[in-house]
Amino acid sequence: xxSQVETFTRQPWHELPPVLAALIRTRxxxxxxxxxxxxxxxxxxYRRSLDSAVGRDLTxxxxxxxxxxxxxxxxxxxAQDHHIRHFRHLGRVEFLNGRTTDGLQAAFRVGARxxxxxxxxxxxxxxxxPETVLTLHExxxxxxxxxSNESVKGFLAAQLRSEGEVKxxxxxxVERLLEQPRGQERVPLGPLxxxxxxxxxxxxxxxxxxxxxxxxxxxxxGELLTVNRGGDVVLIVPEPETGGLIDRVRGAAxxxxxxxxxxxxxxxxWLSLQCARLALDRRAQQPTEQGDGAFLQVxxxxxxxxLLRGAPIGQLLxxxxxxVFADLPRGRAARLAETLDALLMSWGRTAPEVAQALGIHxxxxxxxxxxxxxxxxxxxxxxxxxxxxxxxLRTHALRPTAG
Numbered sequence: 001x002x003s004q005v006e007t008f009t010r011q012p013w014h015e016l017p018p019v020l021a022a023l024i025r026t027r028x029x030x031x032x033x034x035x036x037x038x039x040x041x042x043x044x045x046y047r048r049s050l051d052s053a054v055g056r057d058l059t060x061x062x063x064x065x066x067x068x069x070x071x072x073x074x075x076x077x078x079a080q081d082h083h084i085r086h087f088r089h090l091g092r093v094e095f096l097n098g099r100t101t102d103g104l105q106a107a108f109r110v111g112a113r114x115x116x117x118x119x120x121x122x123x124x125x126x127x128x129x130p131e132t133v134l135t136l137h138e139x140x141x142x143x144x145x146x147x148s149n150e151s152v153k154g155f156l157a158a159q160l161r162s163e164g165e166v167k168x169x170x171x172x173x174v175e176r177l178l179e180q181p182r183g184q185e186r187v188p189l190g191p192l193x194x195x196x197x198x199x200x201x202x203x204x205x206x207x208x209x210x211x212x213x214x215x216x217x218x219x220x221x222g223e224l225l226t227v228n229r230g231g232d233v234v235l236i237v238p239e240p241e242t243g244g245l246i247d248r249v250r251g252a253a254x255x256x257x258x259x260x261x262x263x264x265x266x267x268x269x270w271l272s273l274q275c276a277r278l279a280l281d282r283r284a285q286q287p288t289e290q291g292d293g294a295f296l297q298v299x300x301x302x303x304x305x306x307l308l309r310g311a312p313i314g315q316l317l318x319x320x321x322x323x324v325f326a327d328l329p330r331g332r333a334a335r336l337a338e339t340l341d342a343l344l345m346s347w348g349r350t351a352p353e354v355a356q357a358l359g360i361h362x363x364x365x366x367x368x369x370x371x372x373x374x375x376x377x378x379x380x381x382x383x384x385x386x387x388x389x390x391x392x393l394r395t396h397a398l399r400p401t402a403g
Contacts, residue, residue, distance in 0.1 A: 012139040013072040016132065021074035023122045028066050031118045035062045035111045042110050045103030054097075061090050062111060069115070069143055087147050091154025095162070101155050105148050112144035169196035174227045177204075177236060177269040186267055198225065201238035205246065206261040206273040208280055209233045209253055217252040220245060232280075236269055250295045257283070260297040278305045282398070307395045314395030321385070321392045324375045336375070339368040341393045344386050 024031070036059060039046050048054040068083045094104050119140065120133050173196045176189065193200040208229075209215050215233040217224060223245055225236040240246040240263050249258075259279045261272030279298040282305075298305060307314055319326075322340075325333040339354060346353040355365035372380065379385040 011072075011076055012135050012142060013069075014076045015135045016073045016139060017128060018074050019126070020119075020122065020128065020132070020136075021070040023126055024066065024070040024073070024119065027118070027122065028063070028070070031066050031115065032059070032063050034118060035066075035114045038114045039107045039110045043103055043106045045099055046107060057090065057093060058107070061087070065111065065144070065147055066115065068147075069140070072139075072143065083147075084150050087150040088154030088157070091151035091156075092158040094151070095155045095158040101152050104151055104155070108144050108148040108151075112140050115144075116140045165195070166197050170198065170225060171227070172196075173198060174225045174234075174236065177225070177266070178206075178227070178234070178273055180270045180274075181267075189266065196225075197222065199238070201266055203239060203241070203263050204266050204269050204272065205237050205240040205263045206269055206276050207235040207237055207246075207249055207253075208259050208261070208273070208276040209235070210257040210259075210280055215252070215256070217245075217248050220248055224249075234273060238266075253295055256295075258295050259283070260295070262299050262302065274309070275302065275305050278308050282308060304394070304398060307391070308398055311395055311398065314391060317388060318392035318396050321388045322396075336368060336371060337393060337396070339365065340372055340389060343369065343372065343380070344390045344393070 036050070039058065039062070040048075046054060046058055050056070050059060064083055064086055068080060071078060072080075091101070091104065094101065116137050119136050123130075123132050123136060169192060173189070173192050176187065176192065189200055209232060211231050215226075215235075217235075223238060223243075227234050235249060237245055237249060237260075240260070246260065257280070259276040261274075261276035261279075264272045275298050279296065279301055282301075283294075283296070322337065325337060328336070338358060342354045342357040343349055346357065351362050351365040351369055354369065355362040358365065376385075
């Protein structure tokens, strides 16, 4: 009873003579045939063979609509749950088959028009009171509108469910892409990307937008994969070097601090994110570079980011390789470290080269070089020591408290 009240706000079939129900049933197959023919002729979405799945659904739904209408005339207060379930299922089927509600509602309108005409003919043939026709037309319109509404509900429910499944698949895909793999085996991404309605690209870049709990790029929701990480928004941008999407992201990020990680193969998206995060953390430790907004790319900082990632090991290396500076006064140690760096970066390892790099007098450079020779001796000529010392110096320079 409750479904009946909720589905039909007005029930004019109470005012129709019950004998009309029996007359409609005796002619139901002819009425159904006329309705189907008109629908197939006028609604392109249903121009299919009646032996097809679409044709069978159409035939069953039209037959149900006619018989339900007869039931309502004969038993106005009867429960109609089974019919309601059918028409909601019909809406779900329409969505799953990639059709819209436009064709479905057009079919209902055509069916209502044919039904009204055929029912009116029955009233005239049975010599029922002429005013019955007016009530009959109202009943048909209310009935067909209710069935149309139930089908739309089914369609929307299926759509929401599908969208929910797509969102879940996209969340899973994002987590899979941003998770650093364990071991060498890669899980295929194609099936998951297909469920997420995301075209799997050959290359991606991760963009981290700092302190932006809500961030969107107009018109790009389907192209971008997005996830909140802490107080930041992470975007996975497909084909960043060719698609033009990165420029749209830049425009949307105006006024924000955003870092673009390097372009990598899609299965290395986690690495692009790692680089972007390291670059943001490094920027946060350099207050003089802060501003209202910035859109930065990290391609030229990969060496520094590599060292930052291994900074604890770099500091350990520094203590082992540069430990001789520990017992010196701080100022002298800093000057000698600076000189050692210039020496390691020079081609000929001459005092004039070092002096030019540091902007000091060549004699001062010679004095410092002699001090370094006293501290390190023959190791200054050892390629392994030079490599380790350079790594240690670079790692030390990246520390915010360096100096």
